[in-house]
Amino acid sequence: MAARSRRRSHREASRLRLAAITAVLIGLVLVSLRLLPGSPFESTAAAEWGSASSEDRGKDLTDRKTRSAPPSPSPSPEPEPLPFEAKSLNLKIEGWYAWSVLDRRTGEIIGSDNMAETSTTASLIKSWIVADYLRLSADAGQTPSDAKLADLTKIIRDSDNVRTQTVYEEIDTTASIRRLISTCDLTDSKVSEDRGWSRTQLSPRDVARLGNCIVDGRAAGPTWTKWLLNEMRLVRGAGDFGIRKAFPTAEAKKIAIKNGWVDREQEQEIHVNCLAIGDTWTMGVMLRYDIDKGYEYGMANCQKITKALQTPTL
Numbered sequence: 135m136a137a138r139s140r141r142r143s144h145r146e147a148s149r150l151r152l153a154a155i156t157a158v159l160i161g162l163v164l165v166s167l168r169l170l171p172g173s174p175f176e177s178t179a180a181a182e183w184g185s186a187s188s189e190d191r192g193k194d195l196t197d198r199k200t201r202s203a204p205p206s207p208s209p210s211p212e213p214e215p216l217p218f219e220a221k222s223l224n225l226k227i228e229g230w231y232a233w234s235v236l237d238r239r240t241g242e243i244i245g246s247d248n249m250a251e252t253s254t255t256a257s258l259i260k261s262w263i264v265a266d267y268l269r270l271s272a273d274a275g276q277t278p279s280d281a282k283l284a285d286l287t288k289i290i291r292d293s294d295n296v297r298t299q300t301v302y303e304e305i306d307t308t309a310s311i312r313r314l315i316s317t318c319d320l321t322d323s324k325v326s327e328d329r330g331w332s333r334t335q336l337s338p339r340d341v342a343r344l345g346n347c348i349v350d351g352r353a354a355g356p357t358w359t360k361w362l363l364n365e366m367r368l369v370r371g372a373g374d375f376g377i378r379k380a381f382p383t384a385e386a387k388k389i390a391i392k393n394g395w396v397d398r399e400q401e402q403e404i405h406v407n408c409l410a411i412g413d414t415w416t417m418g419v420m421l422r423y424d425i426d427k428g429y430e431y432g433m434a435n436c437q438k439i440t441k442a443l444q445t446p447t448l
Contacts (some may be wrong), residue, residue: 136188138224140260142281144147146344146432152439153182156200158252159276161325161359166339167349173395178307180282184203187323191437198300201250212215213239213414214414215445216235216414216445217381217412217415217444218235218239218244218417218443218444218445219443219444219445220244220245221442221443222349223246223439223442223443224311224353225435225438225439227423227435227438227439228423228424228427229419229421229422229423229427229438230248230249230251230253230421230422230423230426231246231419231420231421231422231435232245232246232248232249232337232338232420233245233246233249233338233417233418233419233439233443234246234249234337234338234339234341234342234417234418235288235342235415235416235417235418235441236342236343236345236346236415236416236442237414237415238346238350238414238415238416239414243339243342243343245338245339245342246338246367249337249338249339250321250322250337250339250401251322251338252322252335252336252337252340252428253333253337253405253407253420253421253422254332254333254334254396254398254404254405255331255334255336255337255341255374255394255407256332256394256395256396256405256407257293257295257298257332257392257393257395258336258341258392258393258394258397258407258408258409259311259332259334259336259394260289260290260293260298260331260392261290261344261348261353261362261366261392261409262310262311262314262344262348262353262355263289263298263302263305263310263331263437264286264289264290264301264362264365265305265348265353265358266305266310266313266354266360267286267301268286268354268355268357268362269353269354269355269358270305272355272358276296283296284303284380284441285300285301286365288370289367290299290362290365290366290369291368291370291371291373291393292370292371293372293373296382298331299330299331302330302331307331307392308325308326308327308328309427310333311323311326311334312323312325314344316317317347317352317353318343318346318347318352318353319343319347320336320340320341320343320344321339321340322337322339323335323336323337323338323340326379326394327411331419332396334406336418336420337418338418338419338420339418339428340418341407341417341418341420342409342417343416344409344416344418345409345410345411345416345417345418346411346416348362348363348390348411349363349390349411349416363390363411364390366390366391366392366411367387367388367389367390369389369391369392369393371384373391373392374391374393375391375393375408375433375434375436375437376391376393376406376408376410376433376437376440377389377391377408377409377410377417377419377436377437377438377440378410378447380389380437380440380441380444381441386415388409389410389411389412390410391408391409391410391411391434392409393406393408393409393433394406394407395407395429395432395433397425397427397429398425402424402425403422403423403424403425404422404423404424404425404427404428404429404431405420405422405432406420406432406433406435406436407419407420407421408420408436408440410440417440418438419436419439421435421436
């Protein structure tokens with residue numbers, strides 16, 4: 135009897151241990167199901183702790199992409215339009231005239247149908263002569279004296295012919311004009327062999343290119359470009375006419391110019407030429423007409439042509 139009682143007690147203890155182990159295993163399974171995302175037994179706490187909603191997961195993915203992706207570049211602003219527009223002119227100007235404008239930002243050139251035709255430059259070419267002298271001096275490691283700089287100022291601001299001739303000879307006369315054509319990528323212009331700087335042949339298109347060559351530093355070089363442009367803004371007296379006169383005074387002061395005017399007895403013509411350099415553009419205007427009309431006729435018409443080409447403002 136005692137032996138049977140002990141066996142029953144042993145079996146009962148074994149059942150209890152098995153039941154306890156089973157209960158523990160079931161509990162672990164239930165806990166796992168409650169923590170498993172998507173399970174029907176998933177608890178609110180588990181959802182909050184162990185898994186985000188699809189909306190939250192998408193937001194988290196977007197946030198990670200935003201943090202890792204480089205910032206998008208801001209769109210470039212549209213460039214300001216040129217103050218000129220291409221158009222045919224009917225200004226009832228007697229004689230020959232042509233014009234050209236170069237967009238310094240793009241290199242695009244607009245102009246009259248005859249903008250590739252040439253005429254003599256007269257004093258306009260002095261802008262190159264001074265630029266060439268300054269660049270050659272810097273390339274040789276030399277700095278012009280104060281007296282020489284004063285001479286160059288007189289050439290640009292006051293169009294002094296005697297000083298121009300001296301400098302022209304110092305830079306080897308026609309060799310300088312050949313450097314102009316090659317340095318500034320001119321396509322229409324011609325050297326006037328043994329006839330002097332005033333007889334150099336440029337087209338309005340090449341005048342605009344010369345202006346661009348000055349402002350971008352090729353003509354005078356990095357040391358002297360700023361100085362030359364400042365002198366060209368200070369042109370005064372009889373040489374201050376033409377293109378920049380078509381602009382309001384405040385804007386005109388910023389425009390660098392060099393003009394030319396001469397009576398050609400041989401041809402019985404007057405030649406008037408205008409070069410101007412603005413913030414984003416360069417411009418050339420050239421005229422030839424009967425000698426009896428005087429300088430003022432061409433000077434006024436250079437301004438008139440510029441005014442007619444300007445983009446209307448509201």
